[in-house]
Amino acid sequence: MQNFLVDGRLKEIPASRKKRVVIFKWLASQFKTRVKYPEIKVNTILKRFHEDCATLRRELIGYQFMQRENSIYWRVPNEEVESG
Numbered sequence: 001m002q003n004f005l006v007d008g009r010l011k012e013i014p015a016s017r018k019k020r021v022v023i024f025k026w027l028a029s030q031f032k033t034r035v036k037y038p039e040i041k042v043n044t045i046l047k048r049f050h051e052d053c054a055t056l057r058r059e060l061i062g063y064q065f066m067q068r069e070n071s072i073y074w075r076v077p078n079e080e081v082e083s084g
Contacts, residue, residue, distance in 0.1 A: 010050040013059075021063060027056060028065035031075040039071040 004010055004023060014020050030045055031037065037045075039057075046053035057073070060066040066073050 008049070013050070013052075013055065020059070024056075024059050024063045024065055028060055028075055031066065031073075033075050033077045035074065037073045039068075039073065042066075042073045 004012065004014060004019070010023065014023060027046070027049060030049075031042075042057055043053040046056045050056055057066075061068060064076060066075050068074075
């Protein structure tokens with residue numbers, strides 16, 4: 001994972017699926033479970049790690065680390081991700 005970070009920010013989004021899962025699991029851990037976040041807050045948090053927050057948001061949803069309804073996002077608890 002450290003190969004993809006410089007000063008706590010992503011240098012790049014890895015191409016390898018296995019590496020992407022590790023990165024997106026780590027990004028998801030930056031959000032609290034059972035907290036609903038408006039999209040603008042999700043963007044603010046994700047921009048700390050990479051400028052392309054839209055791609056990060058889509059990938060977090062795609063890998064099922066987060067869910068959304070309208071413009072509200074929440075982190076999926078780890079046990080749901082691992083069993084789902």
